[in-house]
Amino acid sequence: MTNLVLATDSYKQSHFLQYPPEARAISAYGEARPNPFSEEVLFLGLQPFLIDYLAQPITQDNIEEAAEICAAHGVPFNRNGWQAVLDDHGGHLPLEISALAEGTIAPTGVPLFQVVNTDDRMPWLTTFIETALLRAVWYPTTVATLSRKCARIIGAGLAKSSDDPDGQLPFKLHDFGARGVSSGESAALGGMAHLVNFAGTDTLEGIMAARRYYGADMPGFSIPAAEHSTMTSWGREREEAAYANMLDAFEGEGALVAVVSDSYDLDNAVDNIWGGSLRDKVLARKGTLVVRPDSGDPVETPARTLAKLWDIFGGTTNAKGYRVLNDRVRVIQGDGMNVASIARLVDRVIADGFAVDNIAFGMGGGLLQSVTRDTLRFAMKANAMRDGEGVWHDVSKDPATDPGKASKAGRQAVVVEDGKMVAHRADAVDPSADLLRPVWRNGELLVRHTFDQVRERAKA
Template identity: 75%
Template structure:
């Protein structure tokens, strides 16, 4: 999937024949329209698109392949236009992309990206790239926004109950979603997006993506952890020995090990093994045991686990009046976690008098896969056309059947107004105040963000 000419919808190959004859340039923008999921989004994902797609010039072989496929497929092919790009632009698309800084928190309805063509013979290019550009942005932005919502919920719980909010927060939501994604690329982009908000992950493709695209040496961390296959391989009669092996194999100062404990009977494991036969062994360790329930009610089961561990191991009451388990034991709940169930679980722990220090959360496919373009109502729309006289004309849609799909007319600028980002027409603002800054022009990358910058803006 490396031929940029074919990285589009079939019908877009006919669009060069559809624009008015006086068209010399087109402008189009990308936004998340107002939706029921989030009022603001965490923008990211443009830089990987620039590096993986636009930084690779098209070749004569690409043109030949695309021409053959379009002919057989039944759609027109603009051989002349693509030949201009190859011969006169060294294979790079003659476009300019302006964008907000990645990592920025953007209200819905505010453009994040604006594309404008720069060769008057090729005005159709601005919207031709919609398919792959929109896909490159909506997915990581949506995952980052979902992850951020969880972060805000968890932060609120920590602020109410914990004495170490900033120390606890980065590792409170762990990404287990790699196996639930549709591809390795999705795991990389989605896993990377989550790491803007947190530092816990088992999605190794996300680490590679953060390193490759944003220069992060190591963006996330994990710990040794058991799964059902390793625990059940010992057989039910040796469940205690399986747990003891985990304690012995991963002991050490400050080390943490997670053990799934419901392969057979969670309550029996909590009372009879962890809080019974292995209690002294747990307390003698230098590290922390994290007990993981993996079935049952996603709220009440981990609450019961925390209460049972308190009865077995005790702990302290912090300055805010909430109970914190002995540092040798903690709980992680990864099964059935969503923003809604995380919030419910936090509320229940608080009701029971426990600090959120006692628990971490995990998400899998719900974090990286159960999202789509309509989650945040992403769209890319043309907003202006320049004619042969150099005059820009407004372009917009205003469907009577759905006013919510009306698009913005005129080239857009984004400014900070009363501590909030708002969209304005370019002609109505001072250019120096426009936060949509050029990041790509005619094959040249003008801005490169680091992962630390994304995290700082998002925070």
């Protein structure tokens, strides 16, 4: 799936015949429209697309393959146009893309990027790449926005109950989503998006994406952890031995080890094994045991487990008056976690008199897969056409049946007014104030963001 000439919707192959004859350039912008999920978005994902897709020039083989496919598929093919891309531009699409800096927290309804063709013979090219470009941006932006919402919920709980909220937060939401996504590329982009907000992950593709596309060193961390197969392979009669092996195998100063404890009976495991036969062993270790409930009610079960561990192992009361478990034990809840259940669990932990320090959260498919383009109502729309005289004409839609789908007319700019980003017509603002800066032109990456820069901007 690497042929950029075919990385579009079938019907777009016919669009070179549909624009007005006077068209020389088409401008289009992409945004997250106002939506019920979030009033702001964390912009991410354009740079990987530029590096992996637009930086790869098309070839003669790509053109021939596309011509063959389109002929058999029943749609026209713009052979002359694509041949000109290859012959006159070395296979690089003659496009300029301007965008907000990645990691920017932008209000919905504000353009995140804007595209225009740079060869007057190819006004059709701008919207031809909509499918691939929008797909590249909406997914990591949506995952990053979802992850950030979780960070704000957990962060508020920590601010209320913890003596060290800033130190605790980076490892409070762990990404377990690699197996729950539709592809390795999704795991990479979504896992990377989560790492903008947190440092806990088991999605190695996300780490590799942050390193490859944004030059990160090591943006995410994990710990040794059990799964049901490694526990149940010992047999029910040797459950205690399986747990003891985990404590012995991963010993060390400050070492953490997570053990799934519901293979048979969670309450028995907590009361009679962790809190009974293995209690002294847990207390004698130099590291921390993280007990993982993995079934039952996603709020009640971890809350009950936390209360039991307090009764067994005790702890301290912090300066804010909340209980903190003995540092040899903690809890992680990964089953059934989403934005709503995390909020409920945070509230329950605090209501029970515990600091949020005691518990970590994990998300899988709910983090990396349970989002769609409609979650943030992403769209890319044409907003202007330049004619042969060099005059820009407004282009927009305003459907009477759905005013919420109205698009912006005229070349766009994003400026800050009264501390907030707003969209304006580009011809009505000082170009130096425009936050949509060129990042790509005719095959050349003009700006390369680092992962540290993305993370820093996302703290806004």
